[in-house]
Amino acid sequence: MSGRDETPWPHVTLVLGGARSGKSRHAEALVRAAGPAPWTYVATAEAWDDEMRARIAHHRAERAASGGGGWVTVDAPLDPGGALLAAPAESPVLVDCLTLWLTNLMLGGHDVDAASEVFFAALSARRGPVVLVANEVGLGIVPENALARAFRDAAGRLNQRIAARAGRVLFIVAGLPIVVK
Numbered sequence: 001m002s003g004r005d006e007t008p009w010p011h012v013t014l015v016l017g018g019a020r021s022g023k024s025r026h027a028e029a030l031v032r033a034a035g036p037a038p039w040t041y042v043a044t045a046e047a048w049d050d051e052m053r054a055r056i057a058h059h060r061a062e063r064a065a066s067g068g069g070g071w072v073t074v075d076a077p078l079d080p081g082g083a084l085l086a087a088p089a090e091s092p093v094l095v096d097c098l099t100l101w102l103t104n105l106m107l108g109g110h111d112v113d114a115a116s117e118v119f120f121a122a123l124s125a126r127r128g129p130v131v132l133v134a135n136e137v138g139l140g141i142v143p144e145n146a147l148a149r150a151f152r153d154a155a156g157r158l159n160q161r162i163a164a165r166a167g168r169v170l171f172i173v174a175g176l177p178i179v180v181k
């Protein structure tokens with residue numbers, strides 16, 4: 001016995017995929033289909049430079065176009081669990097993306113295990129549907145750099161832990177979903 005809470009999360013969907021695989025678009029559609037607005041978009045990305053600002057503006061415009069004003073965006077680069085708990089009860093929530101959250105934690109020198117437990121507790125407490133987006137980062141060659149290897153391992157472990165408890169897991173390839181669980 002690990003002593004950890006490992007109860008399942010039937011209300012959680014994990015959407016995995018590589019960069020520009022179409023996972024965000026697919027996840028947004030799942031959230032819109034999961035229940036009426038408001039749909040909470042928990043963003044873990046930070047706009048470090050002009051390219052990222054443009055990327056974020058593009059995503060916001062796409063959500064406005066597809067969601068007709070139904071999306072509420074919450075920035076949570078370090079505490080997506082807090083944003084989950086603050087979202088209206090029962091309403092659908094999207095967290096995009098866990099891998100960037102992990103990056104923020106590791107680059108900021110935070111305790112990844114402790115932060116993960118806080119996030120998992122928030123997932124357990126939530127009743128409404130939650131869609132989590134994460135990158136599948138381990139399909140390429142082994143990185144030469146130790147930090148990149150540690151990151152790749154941490155991302156894979158996080159995905160496994162969430163997939164084990166999520167009610168549904170999808171892998172998006174070239175815009176198309178493969179049902180994993």
Ligand SMILES: Nc1nc2c(ncn2[C@@H]2O[C@H](COP(=O)(O)OP(=O)(O)OP(=O)(O)O)[C@@H](O)[C@H]2O)c(=O)[nH]1
Nearest residue numbers: 019020021022023024043044045056059073096097
């Ligand atoms: N801060 C902030 N970030 C956002 C917002 N909308 C989207 N993002 C971020 O944009 C990122 C996803 O965009 P991309 O990097 O273009 O997606 P991708 O993972 O390469 O491609 P796909 O697999 O096609 O989704 C996520 O990390 C989001 O957090 C927003 O309104 N505010």
